[in-house]
Amino acid sequence: MAGPLILLYEVGIVCARIFGRRPAPAVQPTEATGGLMEFSTLDLPAEVMDGIREAGFVTATPIQEAALPLALRGKDVAGQSQTGTGKTAAFLIAAFTRLLREGEPRPGHGSEPRVLIIAPTRELVVQIESDARLLGKHTPFRTLAVYGGIDYNRQREALAAGCDLLVGTPAA
Numbered sequence: 716m717a718g719p720l721i722l723l724y725e726v727g728i729v730c731a732r733i734f735g736r737r738p739a740p741a742v743q744p745t746e747a748t749g750g751l752m753e754f755s756t757l758d759l760p761a762e763v764m765d766g767i768r769e770a771g772f773v774t775a776t777p778i779q780e781a782a783l784p785l786a787l788r789g790k791d792v793a794g795q796s797q798t799g800t801g802k803t804a805a806f807l808i809a810a811f812t813r814l815l816r817e818g819e820p821r822p823g824h825g826s827e828p829r830v831l832i833i834a835p836t837r838e839l840v841v842q843i844e845s846d847a848r849l850l851g852k853h854t855p856f857r858t859l860a861v862y863g864g865i866d867y868n869r870q871r872e873a874l875a876a877g878c879d880l881l882v883g884t885p886a887a
Contacts, residue, residue: 752780754808757787760815763808765853776801779808787812803843806832807850814856814879826877828859834884837862843882856880 752775754767775783778796786792786809796802810830817829834840844860851858859878861870874881 757783759787759808759812762815762853763811763850766811766850767804767808769852770804770849772804778802779805782806783809789813803846804850807843807847810880811851811854811856815854826875828878828881830880832880832882834882837864837884840882840884847880847882851880858882 754764754772754775759767776796777800778794779801782792782794782802782805786805792806792809794802794805814829832843834843840860840862844858847858856879857877858880859873859882861874861881861883863884
C-alpha cells in the first residue's frame with residue numbers, strides 16, 4: 716500500500732504528492748479543452764459519482780480535465796488555475812477514489828488520517844471541509860478540520876476519535 720496522501724493547497728495552486736515520489740510537472744489546463752469531458756467517463760466509484768451529481772457537476776472544468784486522469788492513475792499532480800475553477804473538487808475526487816479503491820485501513824491504523832490537506836488559511840480549511848463533506852457525502856469517510864480560534868480540547872477529542880481526511884492549517 717502506498718503512503719498517506721498529502722495535499723498542500725495554496726491560493727491558486729494545488730499540489731498533490733505521495734511520499735516517496737518526485738512531484739510531477741505542473742499541468743496547464745487550456746480553456747479550449749475544458750468542459751468537454753463528463754465525469755461519467757472517468758470510471759469513478761459510485762459513491763464519488765453520487766457526490767459529484769449532488770454537487771451539480773456534469774462536465775469537468777479545464778483544471779479538472781487536465782489533472783484528474785493523471786491523479787486517478789496514481790500520478791503526482793501539480794496544477795495551477797484561478798480561484799473558483801474546481802481545483803478543490805479535483806483533488807477531493809481523486810482522494811476519495813483512492814481511499815475507496817484501497818479499501819479498509821491497515822490493521823491497527825483505523826483511526827489515523829489517511830489524507831492530510833494543508834491550507835494556508837482558516838477560511839480555506841473551512842471551505843475545503845465543506846466541499847469534502849458534499850463530495851464525500853456518500854462515502855464512509857470521516858472528514859475533520861482543525862484550525863486556530865476554536866476549542867482546542869474539542870478538536871483534540873475529535874482527532875482522537877479518528878478521521879480519514881484531515882484538513883488543517885499551520886496559520887492562526
